[in-house]
Amino acid sequence: MANQQLRIVVIGAGMAGILAGIKLREAGVDDFVIYEKADRVGGTWRENTYPGLTCDTPSHHYTYTFERNPGWSSFLPPGPEIQAYFEDTCRKYGVEDSIRFNEEIESAEYRDGRWHLQLKSGAQDVADAVIAATGVLHHPSLPDIEGMDSFRGALFHSSRWDHSIPLAGKRIGVIGTGSTGVQIISALAGTAALIEHYVRTPQWIMPVENTPYSEAQRSTFRQDPAALEEAMKTEEYLASVNSYTQVITRENMAAAQFWKDTCLQNLEASVADPELRERLRPDHEPLCKRLIFSPDYYQAIQHPQAALVSESIERIEPEGIRTRDGQLHELDIIVLATGFKPDQFMRPMQITGTNGVTLESLWAQRPKAYLAISMPDFPNFFMLNGPNGPVGNFPLIDIAEHQWHYIDQLLQKLRTAQCSGICASAGALARFEERRIEAAKKTVWFVGGCKSWYLDAEGIPSSWPWDYECFVSEMREPHWSDYELMPAPQREQAAHSAT
Numbered sequence: 001m002a003n004q005q006l007r008i009v010v011i012g013a014g015m016a017g018i019l020a021g022i023k024l025r026e027a028g029v030d031d032f033v034i035y036e037k038a039d040r041v042g043g044t045w046r047e048n049t050y051p052g053l054t055c056d057t058p059s060h061h062y063t064y065t066f067e068r069n070p071g072w073s074s075f076l077p078p079g080p081e082i083q084a085y086f087e088d089t090c091r092k093y094g095v096e097d098s099i100r101f102n103e104e105i106e107s108a109e110y111r112d113g114r115w116h117l118q119l120k121s122g123a124q125d126v127a128d129a130v131i132a133a134t135g136v137l138h139h140p141s142l143p144d145i146e147g148m149d150s151f152r153g154a155l156f157h158s159s160r161w162d163h164s165i166p167l168a169g170k171r172i173g174v175i176g177t178g179s180t181g182v183q184i185i186s187a188l189a190g191t192a193a194l195i196e197h198y199v200r201t202p203q204w205i206m207p208v209e210n211t212p213y214s215e216a217q218r219s220t221f222r223q224d225p226a227a228l229e230e231a232m233k234t235e236e237y238l239a240s241v242n243s244y245t246q247v248i249t250r251e252n253m254a255a256a257q258f259w260k261d262t263c264l265q266n267l268e269a270s271v272a273d274p275e276l277r278e279r280l281r282p283d284h285e286p287l288c289k290r291l292i293f294s295p296d297y298y299q300a301i302q303h304p305q306a307a308l309v310s311e312s313i314e315r316i317e318p319e320g321i322r323t324r325d326g327q328l329h330e331l332d333i334i335v336l337a338t339g340f341k342p343d344q345f346m347r348p349m350q351i352t353g354t355n356g357v358t359l360e361s362l363w364a365q366r367p368k369a370y371l372a373i374s375m376p377d378f379p380n381f382f383m384l385n386g387p388n389g390p391v392g393n394f395p396l397i398d399i400a401e402h403q404w405h406y407i408d409q410l411l412q413k414l415r416t417a418q419c420s421g422i423c424a425s426a427g428a429l430a431r432f433e434e435r436r437i438e439a440a441k442k443t444v445w446f447v448g449g450c451k452s453w454y455l456d457a458e459g460i461p462s463s464w465p466w467d468y469e470c471f472v473s474e475m476r477e478p479h480w481s482d483y484e485l486m487p488a489p490q491r492e493q494a495a496h497s498a499t
């Protein structure tokens with residue numbers, strides 16, 4: 001079948017956008033561009049620069065499968081090393097030349113069989129297909145605390161860290177007990193004159209050894225990629241992901257007990273003061289919120305210059321935080337480690353599909369996409385890490401690679417001119433949503449009854465509610481009967497670069 005040259009636009013140059021660039025290049029697609037609103041690649045790893053930033057996926061598993069990194073300094077990869085890895089990989093695979101930095105897409109409209117894109121800079125582009133790789137947890141969620149504007153010191157969200165402010169000798173308050181807040185406390189205890197952790201909901205903390213890799217190990221990994229793969233096998237990471245998922249889907253209560261016992265032992269063995277221990281003890285089921293992996297949080301919070309504040313926040317005043325018991329906690333810096341809005345995806349872009357259907361109307365109730373990838377009325381618009389994917393469950397790079405394998409098969413239909421447009425049918429999305437919501441209501445995120453970023457506005461968990469095998473199997477090959485194919489048009493191939 002004839003191979004049709006497609007013009008493809010990728011949105012975002014984070015982990016998933018870079019992957020798309022590498023894979024498009026590998027497939028011989030030359031006519032593509034990646035629009036990136038910032039001035040550098042890296043997505044979440046570019047935006048988050050807070051002290052202690054670390055990924056809790058073992059470092060050797062936090063790479064593309066085709067580009068391992070023998071040089072990680074430790075078992076858990078530090079944020080700056082991850083950022084450097086993406087920058088290096090992007091350069092190595094020649095993707096950087098295809099990225100237009102400081103270009104934000106304002107709107108995308110499907111008209112006359114193609115996507116018409118309007119950029120904030122005033123430039124325009126026209127594409128046969130769009131790949132949205134815009135990330136998930138990137139729009140900061142700011143708390144609604146009275147008096148926040150009145151604070152005289154520095155106040156910022158964890159993903160907008162102000163590095164112009166020295167930390168040594170300062171009194172710092174950190175609000176939030178997710179992975180971010182815990183990592184910041186661990187990094188700053190002992191550096192700051194005082195670090196206070198404002199904990200509304202104590203979290204389960206899974207112990208993890210963050211062992212450094214020696215120069216000898218790194219050298220072995222460099223010289224012998226098989227040794228690296230072998231070392232990865234011994235980490236049994238996939239088994240751990242499977243066990244974790246079985247707790248989420250509540251298929252294996254023995255696994256749930258294992259995770260709970262391990263976290264409990266960590267608490268009992270690490271925190272000496274019984275009163276502090278009780279204030280750190282969670283009252284919800286483990287994994288109901290995103291589990292926290294930390295080698296040193298309990299040690300950090302017991303540092304003489306650290307304090308756990310369990311009293312809830314009344315308001316923020318010019319001098320600091322006033323808690324409900326009337327106490328004023330005088331502070332120089334307040335960090336809002338209060339998480340992200342998980343329902344934004346490529347918004348605030350205005351996206352309009354066929355027959356004037358807008359993304360806002362499709363997502364009026366909640367963000368949704370067939371298998372997290374495709375939406376009816378949005379032909380040739382595909383998402384990496386779109387809504388209802390396994391974000392927070394499985395390693396994100398692995399997810400994106402599987403999703404690319406799937407998307408590539410959809411693109412292949414276009415490349416071989418079997419159709420001019422392809423998207424999931426309305427029926428397929430409705431059936432998928434029904435199945436997904438039914439499964440979501442059986443997960444620990446729902447049954448456990450706690451509040452977390454996994455839940456949508458109606459309290460339904462939004463992440464993939466099935467196990468890893470199910471995800472991998474769904475990504476192997478599209479069920480073509482779930483797709484609508486628009487007939488291939490007889491149209492001229494024009495040159496379509498941004499103007």
Ligand code: N01
Binds near residue numbers: 175181198339
């Ligand atoms: O955010 P979160 P995060 N007053 O939403 C609290 C990924 N990540 O940035 O639980 C007081 O988890 C809120 O309290 P509560 C990872 O997937 C990964 O930490 O609602 N507190 C909660 O404690 C993670 O799950 C890595 O009672 C308020 C916290 O803020 C996701 O990002 C590293 C409040 C928000 O926790 C998000 O993590 C870092 C208020 N008004 C992050 N409002 C890796 O290692 C909110 N809170 C890969």
